[in-house]
Amino acid sequence: MLLISILLxxxxxxxLKVLVDKRxxxxxxxxxxxxxxxxxxxxxxxxxILFGVVLGVVFGKVFCRWICPMGLVMEMLMNLxxxxxxxxMYQYHKMGCPIAWVxxxxxxxxxxxxxxxxxxxxxxxxxDKQCYIVAMEPVKYSLYKPNLEKPGDSYTxxxxxxxxxxxxxxxxxxxx
Numbered sequence: 001m002l003l004i005s006i007l008l009x010x011x012x013x014x015x016l017k018v019l020v021d022k023r024x025x026x027x028x029x030x031x032x033x034x035x036x037x038x039x040x041x042x043x044x045x046x047x048x049i050l051f052g053v054v055l056g057v058v059f060g061k062v063f064c065r066w067i068c069p070m071g072l073v074m075e076m077l078m079n080l081x082x083x084x085x086x087x088x089m090y091q092y093h094k095m096g097c098p099i100a101w102v103x104x105x106x107x108x109x110x111x112x113x114x115x116x117x118x119x120x121x122x123x124x125x126x127x128d129k130q131c132y133i134v135a136m137e138p139v140k141y142s143l144y145k146p147n148l149e150k151p152g153d154s155y156t157x158x159x160x161x162x163x164x165x166x167x168x169x170x171x172x173x174x175x176x
Contacts, residue, residue: 013170020165024075027065031072049098056103060110063099065158070097104155114152114164114174116144121171127163143172 019026038048052063064071127143128134133151134141142148143163151157164172 009170016161016174017165020161023066023160024079027067027072027075030067031069034067035069049102052099053102053106056099056106057110059112060107060152060159061100061103061155061157062159063103064097065160068097068099071158104157107155107157108153111176112174113176114143114150114157114159114161114172116150117171117173118146120169122169124168126166126168127172130162130166132160132162133157 034048037043038045052067055063055067065075121144123144125144128138131141131143131151133154133156134143136156140149141151141154143151151163152159159174161174164174
């Protein structure tokens, strides 16, 4: 039974790594599909907002980084800047987005969350180096420092999950 549990955990970690590594491809597929479905079938934006809110309840603010057509455009713009100065611009498009508002607020209450096992964490700082929220406000946020806010609970976190994949000993997990 223990062997099966270890094997399942290993498979989940590898699957998550592949998903995060290919996130821009996944975002491209879902973003273009969302745009085409909404425009071609004249689907009301209220249904898209409802879908984003439901995703927010379950997963947190995943819509922006994994499904949103505007998120795809912002990702492309961010990747044009090798020095990272455009990364802060990623937040500006969310100012008028009701899905970003609601799902960002739901990050603190969503079913799936980024959790830290403090017993196995070695405080290596690798997770913080991968987190774009920590990069924008390092004095306010940290994934492992106990006296700072957790970026995964922040309104801003879009669950790119780079921090979880980067953790060398699996101390960070995205789970219930």
